[in-house]
Amino acid sequence: MNMFCYQCQETGNGKGCTAGGACGKTDETANLQDLLIYTLRGIAFIADRIFNANRHSDTELKRKTGVMIAESLFATITNTNFDPDRIAGFIESALSQREALKAVYLKYYKDLSGLPESAKWSASGVAEIVSKSYSLSVLEFSDPDLRSVKETITYGLKGLSAYAYHAAIMGFYDDSIFDFIFAALAKTDNSAPMEGLLEFVLETGHCNLKAMAVLDKANNETYGSPEPTSIESKVGSRPGILVSGHDLHDLDLILRQSEGSGVDIFTNGEMILAQSMPYFKKFRHFSSHYGNAWWQQNNEFASFNGPIVVTSNCIIPVEDAYKDRIYTSSVAGYPGVPHIGAKNGEKDFSAVIEQAKKLKAPAPLNDAPFMSGFGHNTLMSVKDKVIALVKAGKIKRFVAMGGCDGRDPRRSYYTEKALSLPQDTVILTAGCAKFRYIRLVKGDIDGIPRVLDAGQCSDNYSFLVFALELAKSLGINDINELPVEFDIAWYDQKAVAVLLTLVYLGVKKIKLGPTLPEFLTQYLVGKLKDRVEVTTVC
Known part of the structure; x- marks a missing residue:
């Protein structure tokens, strides 16, 4: 076995990739990504002690550290960065930032003896970094249930880090997101026990809600609210x-x-x-x-x-x-x-x-047009009309079918599901899963299109905002009493973050497909069963 990775839906044989990734990444890149995450866990441990335990007030340092961690985690999301040299560069930058943090750490602690190994290791060049990377693996967590919980948190952190990073480069921050990343990532270190970890699974969903909110704010205030x-x-x-x-x-x-x-x-x-x-x-x-x-x-x-x-x-x-x-x-x-x-x-x-x-014009694709731009501001502008249609029985249910697309042939389920829905049903979608059906589902319900697309994966936030406001207007205290069905397509770690947000918000039934994540063990599913029932389409 040259590597191990099971973070995406297409993982090898449904069990994990061990000799090159199904995504196409080499074992060298996979192992360097593992080392990068290992290093970030050590940095998070230091940052957690500085900013959370001791309330160090240097906002500039917190943001510099938080953005560095978020960018690095983002780079390890499936199909983001295949370049081993770039990943090694992220590791070198992380090691440099770690040394700056240690100087601050020593203002609060007499020495570095309390740091985990992930916060201590060093390398004098790329060759040593590569060599070190082959000594690490996700499988170091020999207890599969401990591994499941830690990796679920880690993958959720990857997803929300992508959103936080996009917002940060536009100058928008929620510093509580960085506080949580420091605390949660430190808890996933190889040396950390199971105790207290489960609460971080739910809080990862909460933090992702914050990350989607700050990115939504950044996008809307910088470029204007999406319009149909x-x-x-x-x-x-x-x-x-x-x-x-x-x-x-x-x-x-x-x-x-x-x-x-x-x-x-x-x-x-x-x-x-x-x-x-x-x-x-x-x-x-x-x-x-x-x-x-x-x-x-x-x-x-x-x-x-x-x-x-x-x-x-x-x-x-x-x-x-x-x-x-x-x-x-x-x-x-x-x-x-x-x-x-x-x-x-x-x-x-x-x-x-x-x-x-110097190059030719694009060749036509001849794709049919479709409508998009149904962010929460647009949805809120027609909220009263939607409520009236729900009360009149003209809209009987909503089906949230956002998420990621992929190559698995079983994803035809989403096309078939969309086409099978009755005329009184509205599909809520965001992300690339929509391309399976958005040009095929026609019509509207008294002017409300039967497919409402908000845009990117992070724009699932718009539907959560709308659903919560809809519940409030209808006098409903429990989101599960809304006529909303969650049928989510997942592929990468952004979708994992969205899944955890749904769990955090108390959604009781979620259909996730085309298969369940391999990293979810029955132990973790069992621990969450009082909050949510996650089923799959296959």
Whole structure:
């Protein structure tokens, strides 16, 4: 066994990947990611003692540490960063930040003897880092139930860290999120016992709710609240740049730097959110949405003809058809693919723009249009109408079918489910799972579309806000009394964070598919059974 990873839905044979990942990552990258998380646990232990136990008041240091941990955890989410050199670089940066924290730690403690090994280890170069990485494994938690609880918390932290990081780079913070990351990640250290861990499972869901809220605030205040928009898939005669991932800030930079260049800017995957935001619509060269869920990108990137910039997850193993015109930015990375990083706080996309000018216009995909942009502000504006339709029996139920798509053929369940729903049912969706059915489900209920898409995975927050407000307006104290069914598709760790948020909010019945996570043991499911019943579609 060269590695072990079971964090995603497509994990090898449903048990765990041991010789290269189903996602395409090498054992070297997988092991370096394990070492990065190990190192972050040690840093979190120190930060927890500094900021939580002793209330150290240096907000700048807290945020610097919190953002560093969040960015690093984000880089280990499935299909985000395949580049072992970049992961080793994250480890080197983490070790450097750890030493700065130790100096503060010694203001409160007489020596470093109380630190776990994860906070003490060191390396003099990349070779030693790589060697160390092969000595670690998720399987070091020999008790499968202890491993289940710790990894569930860790994967939830990865998901919420992605949201917190996106917000932070736009200047929006909730410092309580960092306090929790420090405390929870420290609790998942190899040396930590089971005692007290279960409460952190629920609190991870609570913290993710905060992370989704601060990202929602960042997006809405920076780029305007999403508005109902017809999502087109049109191409013209001009060359284009395709922007994929979730980082709206990078899209903003690309649009501003490409103004007047004769190059059009297209969105792909979950960058679809930008199509419904007022700020982006003002750019005359901001074109349409090109493509579907992440796993179809090899065909779509090939036919696009122009450069592609992947700003976060999801990137998959790069094929020859477009390998000379793909770039990564932010946390994304892939071996041999040029990375556009920040220098003195600025990013320069001029090389991408210049390459685009020399390439052909995108080939048409001929995808049918559909509606998106139903964030919570839009939903709240029609709340009274929705309540009236519910009371009149015209809307009998809502089905929340947000989440991630993937390659598992059993995901056809979501298409079949959407098409089988009666005309009095409204689908609530966000994330890339929607591409399975959003062009197929037609019609509306007295002007309310039968599919309401909020945008990215983090925009499941909009439906939670709306559901809670709907319950309040209907005089319902228990979210489970609402006519809402939760049928969630999962693939990566962002979906794990959303799942934990639903559990935290008290949702009693959740259908999760196409399969249950391998890292959930019967012990953990049993401990949660008084709060939630999680079933699967397969």
